[in-house]
Amino acid sequence: MTKLRRWTLVFLAGLCCVAASSAWAGTLAGTLPVQGVLRTSAGGAVADGTYTLKVSLYDQATGGAPIWKDTFGAVAVVGGLFAFELGGDSGGQPLPSILTSTATPLWFGISIGADPELPRTAIGWVPRAFWANVAGVAQAVGCTGCIGAEQIANGSIGADKVGFNYAASAGPGGAATSALTASTADTAVSAQTAASADVAKDLQCSGCVGLSDLSNDVKGAFVATTGDSTITGNVTENGLLTVNGVLALGSSFIIGGIYGDIGLCNAANAGKLGWDVNSARFQICDGTALRNLAECRDQCQDASKVTCGAAIPDICGDTKSGCTGTGTLCADATKQCVDNGVTSSCVAVPKSCLAILTATPGSASADYTIDPDGVGGEAPTKVWCDMTTTSATSTPTPAVGGWTLVMKVDGTKDTFLYDNPLWTNKNALNPVAFTFNDPSEFKSTAFWTLPFTSIRILMSTGAVGGQLTAPGQELQISGGSLYEIFADGLYRPTYLGRAGWKALMPTTSLLLNCNLEGVNVRALDNQSSSNVRPRVRLGILTNNETDCATVDSWIGVGEQGFGCSNLSVQHAAGNSCGQCGCDGPNTNATAFTYIYVR
Numbered sequence: 383m384t385k386l387r388r389w390t391l392v393f394l395a396g397l398c399c400v401a402a403s404s405a406w407a408g409t410l411a412g413t414l415p416v417q418g419v420l421r422t423s424a425g426g427a428v429a430d431g432t433y434t435l436k437v438s439l440y441d442q443a444t445g446g447a448p449i450w451k452d453t454f455g456a457v458a459v460v461g462g463l464f465a466f467e468l469g470g471d472s473g474g475q476p477l478p479s480i481l482t483s484t485a486t487p488l489w490f491g492i493s494i495g496a497d498p499e500l501p502r503t504a505i506g507w508v509p510r511a512f513w514a515n516v517a518g519v520a521q522a523v524g525c526t527g528c529i530g531a532e533q534i535a536n537g538s539i540g541a542d543k544v545g546f547n548y549a550a551s552a553g554p555g556g557a558a559t560s561a562l563t564a565s566t567a568d569t570a571v572s573a574q575t576a577a578s579a580d581v582a583k584d585l586q587c588s589g590c591v592g593l594s595d596l597s598n599d600v601k602g603a604f605v606a607t608t609g610d611s612t613i614t615g616n617v618t619e620n621g622l623l624t625v626n627g628v629l630a631l632g633s634s635f636i637i638g639g640i641y642g643d644i645g646l647c648n649a650a651n652a653g654k655l656g657w658d659v660n661s662a663r664f665q666i667c668d669g670t671a672l673r674n675l676a677e678c679r680d681q682c683q684d685a686s687k688v689t690c691g692a693a694i695p696d697i698c699g700d701t702k703s704g705c706t707g708t709g710t711l712c713a714d715a716t717k718q719c720v721d722n723g724v725t726s727s728c729v730a731v732p733k734s735c736l737a738i739l740t741a742t743p744g745s746a747s748a749d750y751t752i753d754p755d756g757v758g759g760e761a762p763t764k765v766w767c768d769m770t771t772t773s774a775t776s777t778p779t780p781a782v783g784g785w786t787l788v789m790k791v792d793g794t795k796d797t798f799l800y801d802n803p804l805w806t807n808k809n810a811l812n813p814v815a816f817t818f819n820d821p822s823e824f825k826s827t828a829f830w831t832l833p834f835t836s837i838r839i840l841m842s843t844g845a846v847g848g849q850l851t852a853p854g855q856e857l858q859i860s861g862g863s864l865y866e867i868f869a870d871g872l873y874r875p876t877y878l879g880r881a882g883w884k885a886l887m888p889t890t891s892l893l894l895n896c897n898l899e900g901v902n903v904r905a906l907d908n909q910s911s912s913n914v915r916p917r918v919r920l921g922i923l924t925n926n927e928t929d930c931a932t933v934d935s936w937i938g939v940g941e942q943g944f945g946c947s948n949l950s951v952q953h954a955a956g957n958s959c960g961q962c963g964c965d966g967p968n969t970n971a972t973a974f975t976y977i978y979v980r
Contacts, residue, residue, distance in 0.1 A: 413469035414477060419462050419622050420494065427462025427622075436499075437468060438491040439478065443502055448491070450478045462622065481505070647672045678703060685710045690719035691726035710761075718762045720751045734832055735767030736784030736980055745769050745783075749817055752786065754831035763827045766818045768978060771838075771853040785838055785978035787816065788864060790824040791939050793955035793972030797823050800917045800942035802954075806869040818976070830865035834979035837864075839920065839939065841886045841955070841973040854976070855882050857920075859901065864979065867901050868919060874901040883922040883937045887973055891959035891966035893935045893946075896925035905933045916943035916958075920977070926962040935959035939975045 416437075420428045435457045438448035452475040457464050469477040480488065489502040644656035644667050652669035664675040678698030688694050688709025693701040710719040712728035720729050731753035732738045738752070739745050747769045753762040769783035791798045797811075798804060804811060808830045815822035840854030857876045861867040867874055880897050884890040899922035905915040916923060921938010923930065926946065934946035939955040946962035956972040 413467040414481075415465065415467050417463065417465040418492075419624075420459055420464060421462055421622060428459060430460050431458075432456040433459055433464070434495050435464070435466070436493045438499070439480075439505075440489045440491060440502060441480075441486055443487075443489055443504070449480065450475065461624075463624070644672060682706075687711055690728050691721075715757060718753055718757060720762055731762045734784070734828075734980075735765065735769065735786040738767060739769050739784040747783075752828070752832075754828055754833070760827045760831055763813065764816050765826055765828060766816055768818075785980050786828055786832060787818065787824075787976060787978050788826050788828050788832065789975075789977040790815070790820075790822070791955045791975045791977070792821075792823050793939075793953045793974060795823065796954060798919075798940055798954040800919055800940050805919055805940060806865075806871075808865060821974075828863075828979075830863045832864075832979060833860075833862050834864075835860040836980045837920075838978040838980070839886065840976040840978070842975075843887060843971065843973055854978075855886055864977070871902050873903060876900045878922075880922065880924075886937065887957055887971065889966065889969065889971070890937055890957045891935070891964035891969045892922070892937065892957075893924040893926045893959060893963060894965060895928050896923060896930040896933055898923045898930050898933070903936075903938075905930060914944050916941065916945055918942075924959075934962050935964065939977070 420433070422428055433456075435454045437452055437454070439450040440446055440448055452468065454466055457466050469475075480486065488505040490505060491499045491502045493499040641655060641657040641664070643658070644651060644654050644665060647654075647667035647670065649669050651667045654667045656665050656667075657663075658665045658672070658674070661674060663677075665672045666675060667673075678696040678700060681697045682694055682705035683697060685694055685707055686709075688711055690709055690712050692709045694705045694707050694709060695701045696703040696705050708721070708726055710726075712719050714728060716730065717728040718731040719726055720731060731751060732741065733754050733756065734752055735750060738750055745767070747767060749764050750767045751762050751764050753759070766787040767783075768785040768787065771785060772782045789798075796802075803809075804825060808827075809825075810827050810829075811825035812822050813824075813826065815824040816826060837857040837859055838854050839857065855878055857878055859867070859874065859876055876899050878899060880892065883899065884892060901920055902917075903919075903921060903923050904917040905923070916933050916936050918936050918938040919940025921936055921941070923933040924935045925931075925933045935958060936945075937957045941954060941956070941958070945958050946960050953972045955975040956970075958970050959966070960968040960970060
């Protein structure tokens with residue numbers, strides 16, 4: 383038989399009212415409804431069916447022999463719940479009178495089939511209060527509106543003056559022995575000898591416990607099984623609480639509740655909530671599959687849908703759940719949300735440093751936010767703007783300021799060698815390193831978004847802070863962007879001249895011949911397929927022979943290849959010339975290079 387872990391006994395109603403008699407000395411007429419719950423050792427309800435229940439009454443919590451017992455052979459159990467009636471009216475053993483005739487504590491014991499008896503359950507006061515049918519010794523009954531001894535002169539009323547029998551007396555004026563049929567106690571002087579007041583009506587009593595008082599007391603101590611009931615204070619439920627209707631918690635909350643595994647998700651478990659220890663999430667069964675319940679903090683709102691400068695909340699609107707950054711949404715579609723490092727605001731973003739200088743003449747050289755491709759393209763970006771440098775080579779009018787710093791190349795590194803994809807893709811590099819004094823290499827989104835009509839190249843020997851050849855050199859070449867002129871690999875000539883390129887560094891050397899300069903410069907006028915010959919993305923190639931087929935020396939940025947006497951140069955910016963008739967000292971010098979456009 384299935385082992386039962388524990389059971390719950392609930393009294394639902396009282397004994398029905400009966401007249402007092404001598405039979406009460408041993409047994410009681412009437413029945414005692416009993417309801418309980420049977421559960422397995424695992425905690426769940428036992429299987430539906432019929433079970434044999436043995437019930438015993440004890441006058442002690444453990445040990446001792448039962449003072450009454452009965453066996454119920456086919457008790458129906460559905461969902462773990464059972465209900466039956468104790469007492470003679472059910473065909474079993476009559477209930478003992480000790481249930482109502484004494485205040486001695488009593489306990490019920492129950493066993494299921496052949497299983498040992500389960501722990502005993504104390505009998506509460508509800509059944510006794512409702513089924514008390516005996517008032518054996520009613521003493522000190524005060525009477526309101528009655529005629530007492532003080533109203534009657536001593537000896538003025540005697541048996542000879544009373545024309546009727548006292549209640550249950552043997553003769554007129556006799557001692558009252560019963561008040562079973564009394565409907566009023568107006569003339570009662572004493573009830574000390576009353577054997578029973580079971581059916582006395584309209585008896586008003588000062589200081590007595592009446593039916594209405596007893597009902598209120600019961601209501602205050604127990605939950606009604608039917609109808610409305612209100613409980614205030616703390617209630618502890620250690621057994622199984624079954625709710626067949628609607629459980630409305632109102633403003634209450636659960637303390638100490640632990641959700642377990644839902645188990646099999648099927649139609650029977652639809653709507654069940656549980657905790658999955660593997661994913662550390664709540665799950666709910668939809669009748670066919672378990673669904674994870676997402677936490678708000680798992681999902682942050684899209685910055686483009688949050689007001690410019692406002693903290694980004696999670697999908698539940700909480701700004702303190704761990705989402706970072708601020709919103710970028712501007713009500714005016716022609717404006718951009720720009721962060722100046724302190725606050726963010728919606729402004730009309732200029733397209734270049736030259737546009738800023740044109741709109742506000744005299745603007746100082748500093749970092750500014752620009753948006754070359756406007757609303758809907760790349761996000762606005764910060765760049766360094768040179769607002770003061772004038773290039774003497776600019777024609778027909780010298781270019782004064784308005785230069786946008788697009789790239790910084792460290793010649794001691796191989797990041798920007800000729801074959802590196804950074805020359806031919808639309809990937810930014812270190813976008814936060816946009817300032818002139820930052821020693822990091824840098825490639826802005828302006829590399830592929832900012833049109834220009836001039837390029838300015840500026841070289842510093844060694845790292846940042848070395849000797850600068852300011853203002854650098856301006857190249858008269860235009861394009862839709864630097865990406866446009868570098869990515870296709872096609873040669874594009876410039877006309878700075880040999881002396882102009884040599885002026886980029888304090889000490890330079892070049893071979894005397896070829897002098898091929900421009901963009902994407904390679905040997906044989908960019909027709910050679912060999913990757914071993916020197917090549918430069920922006921600069922000049924020279925040769926000791928009178929042609930450009932075997933160039934050996936260069937100045938510029940984006941260099942790569944072998945020079946004279948197989949001198950291999952793997953730095954990305956500077957000057958190289960050695961052992962083949964250089965016009966100065968043999969050199970292999972690097973340079974930190976800045977590329978501006980205007």
